[in-house]
Every structure is written in structure tokens, then in C-alpha cells.
Amino acid sequence: xxxxxxxxxxxVSTGRCCPPVAASPDVSEAEAATYAExxxxxxxxxxxxxLNLLARSExxxxxxxxxxxxxxxxxxxxxxxxxxxxxxxxxAERRGTFxxxxxxxxxxxxxxxxxxxxxxx
Amino acid sequence: xxxxxxxxxxxVSTGRCCPPVAASPDVSEAEAATYAExxxxxxxxxxxxxLNLLARSExxxxxxxxxxxxxxxxxxxxxxxxxxxxxxxxxAERRGTFxxxxxxxxxxxxxxxxxxxxxxx
DNA sequence: TTTATCTATTGACAAATGTCGATCTATGGC
DNA sequence: GCCATAGATCGACATTTGTCAATAGATAAA
Numbered sequence: 001x002x003x004x005x006x007x008x009x010x011x012v013s014t015g016r017c018c019p020p021v022a023a024s025p026d027v028s029e030a031e032a033a034t035y036a037e038x039x040x041x042x043x044x045x046x047x048x049x050x051l052n053l054l055a056r057s058e059x060x061x062x063x064x065x066x067x068x069x070x071x072x073x074x075x076x077x078x079x080x081x082x083x084x085x086x087x088x089x090x091x092a093e094r095r096g097t098f099x100x101x102x103x104x105x106x107x108x109x110x111x112x113x114x115x116x117x118x119x120x121x
Numbered sequence: 122x123x124x125x126x127x128x129x130x131x132x133v134s135t136g137r138c139c140p141p142v143a144a145s146p147d148v149s150e151a152e153a154a155t156y157a158e159x160x161x162x163x164x165x166x167x168x169x170x171x172l173n174l175l176a177r178s179e180x181x182x183x184x185x186x187x188x189x190x191x192x193x194x195x196x197x198x199x200x201x202x203x204x205x206x207x208x209x210x211x212x213a214e215r216r217g218t219f220x221x222x223x224x225x226x227x228x229x230x231x232x233x234x235x236x237x238x239x240x241x242x
Numbered sequence: 243t244t245t246a247t248c249t250a251t252t253g254a255c256a257a258a259t260g261t262c263g264a265t266c267t268a269t270g271g272c
Numbered sequence: 273g274c275c276a277t278a279g280a281t282c283g284a285c286a287t288t289t290g291t292c293a294a295t296a297g298a299t300a301a302a
Contacts, residue, residue, distance in 0.1 A: 027173040032166040039169075043161040044290080045153040048239060052148040055241040063249060076291055078250055097248045097299045108240055112233035118169060119229055120176040165260080184279060197261055199280055218269050218278045 027118060035114055041087040046070060047080050051103060054090060060100035148239060156235055162208040167191060168201050172224060175211060181221035 027035070042048060053069055054061060067077045081101060084090040088107045093100050148156070163169060174190055175182060188198045202222060205211040209228045214221050 026177060027170055029166065029170070032169040032173070035169050036164055036166045039160045040164040040289095043157055043164040045150065045157045046290095048153040048156050048160075049148055049150070052153070052239050052241065055239065056147060064247095072290095073292060074249070075251080075293080079290075082250080094249095094299085097246095099249060103240065105240075108236065111236045115229065115232045118173050118176065119224065120173065161259095167260095185277095194262060195279070196263080196281080200260075203280080215269085215279095218276095220279060 035118065038087055041083050041089060044080065046072065047084055050080060050084065051089065054101055054103045060093065060102040062098040062100050066101070156239065159208055162204050162210060165201065167193065168205055171201055171205065172210065175222055175224045181214065181223040183219040183221050187222065
């Protein structure tokens with residue numbers, strides 16, 4: 001299909017096998033890369049369960065207690081927490097020698113909107 | 122923390138640094154693995170844009186037209202489509218020699234619910 | 243300051259992932 | 273049957289990811 005691209009708002013007959021794609025604003029390459037980063041942060045069972053653990057707690061949880069919930073070492077858990085921190089799905093706060101983690105409700109609330117954006121709804 | 126786990130519904134004082142975690146039904150290991158598979162399928166910019174492309178089209182789109190929207194070869198696109206098919210995010214249908222793809226609205230509609238489940242909301 | 247504790251980071255390694263070229267399969271037309 | 277086309281699969285390779293052990297940094301107590 002040579003004539004119609006996502007960037008061209010004009011609907012053009014392709015002369016091929018498919019009808020043309022409607023060409024209103026699409027998910028850009030940069031936008032897709034951002035969403036992919038978010039999903040990548042969630043693409044691990046341990047991180048899903050860490051998020052769930054934090055979400056289920058009224059209070060922030062320190063790393064040592066998170067470690068106790070999983071059959072992984074402290075460095076592995078810290079590694080997963082860093083990935084969740086980098087995309088701002090969790091927030092960290094120091095109290096003495098302890099680091100306390102909690103979910104970032106603001107960031108995760110935007111999640112259904114992301115799905116709607118991708119699905120053009 | 123040795124006393125309180127997610128599986129123990131009794132709230133126990135830990136004598137450590139954190140309050141115990143509320144112990145109503147949590148996201149299980151198997152459930153987390155399933156969610157992670159779903160997110161893994163979305164953890165790539167190309168697949169995000171393929172989904173968006175399909176969602177924006179009134180009609181199913183054949184592979185050759187999808188290929189024309191990306192700077193990737195046909196095997197790479199087929200590979201991504203297989204990953205999206207395996208988690209049922211897209212559906213495929215043959216018409217002659219062409220394979221037509223479309224989004225699976227049912228599966229993707231469950232997405233916000235997944236987020237709520239993980240976030241205990 | 244010395245020591246102990248908690249957490250982050252580093253480096254190394256195995257495993258998984260993305261991409262491409264080449265090949266195979268399936269369908270339709272001759 | 274034979275050929276052409278669309279698409280899936282395979283094999284190889286480079287890159288990324290997950291894990292762990294070891295180490296470094298940061299804080300508090302003595």
C-alpha cells in the first residue's frame with residue numbers, strides 16, 4: 001500500500017486488498033515507545049506482585065519486608081523496585097536506614113486512559 | 122518479617138519496622154504470571170502501534186498492508202502478530218491467500234479491570 | 243569514630259527477546 | 273499438475289533481561 005499512510009488525513013483507495021485506514025491522530029512512534037516502557041515495567045510476575053503488595057497495604061512498606069514475601073534475594077528485589085521507580089509506578093521515601101515504598105496512585109490511575117488511547121476509544 | 126504473610130489472614134504484630142500487610146485475597150503467583158504475559162505482549166512499541174493501527178480501522182487489515190506501515194520485514198511483523206494472537210489481543214481470519222487481522226475487543230476491554238485487580242481497587 | 247544494619251549498585255552469567263534472511267506451507271489461477 | 277503470491281516458521285545472531293554474589297553507600301547507635 002503506497003498511497004495512504006497514518007499521517008495523511010486524505011482517504012485514498014489503495015487498489016490492493018484492504019480498505020484504507022482512517023487517518024486521524026494516531027499513536028506516534030514516541031508515544032508508543034513510552035507506553036511500551038510502562039508495559040515493560042509490568043511485564044514481570046514479581047513486579048506485578050510487588051505492586052499488588054504495596055497497593056494492599058495502608059502504609060508504605062520497607063524493602064526488608066518486601067523481600068520476605070518473595071523467594072528472591074534483596075538485590076533482586078531492589079532491582080525490581082528500581083524499575084518500578086523509574087517509570088514512577090512506585091514512590092520511595094527514606095526513614096532512617098529504611099526505605100519505604102508505596103504505589104504512585106496518580107501514575108497508575110492514567111492506565112485505563114492509555115488503553116483507550118491505544119484502542120482509539 | 123517472619124510472622125505475617127499474605128496467606129495468613131491473622132494480623133500479627135511484627136516487632137520490626139513495618140505494620141503488617143492486610144491479608145485478604147491477593148494476586149496469586151499464577152495470576153501474576155498471566156498478567157505479566159499480557160503486559161509482555163504490549164511491551165514493544167511496534168506491537169503497540171500495530172494494535173493502534175488495527176483499532177483505528179473499521180475493517181480487518183491484511184498482513185501486507187500492516188507491513189507497509191512499518192520499517193520492518195514481513196517475518197518480523199508476522200512474529201509480532203503471533204505474539205498478539207497468542208494472548209488473544211488480535212484475531213485472524215483467512216480470505217483466500219490473505220490473512221486479515223483485527224483487535225479482539227473482548228479481551229482488551231478487560232484491561233482496566235486487570236489494573237484495578239492489581240491495585241486492589 | 244567505630245560498628246552494625248539496611249539498601250543500592252556493580253559485575254558476571256544464563257536465559258529470553260527482537261530482528262533478519264531463508265525456507266516452508268497454503269491458497270488460487272493457469 | 274505447475275506456478276505465483278501471501279504469510280508462517282525456522283535458524284542464526286545481537287541485544288536485552290533476570291538473577292545472584294559481592295561490594296559500596298548511607299544512616300543510626302554505641
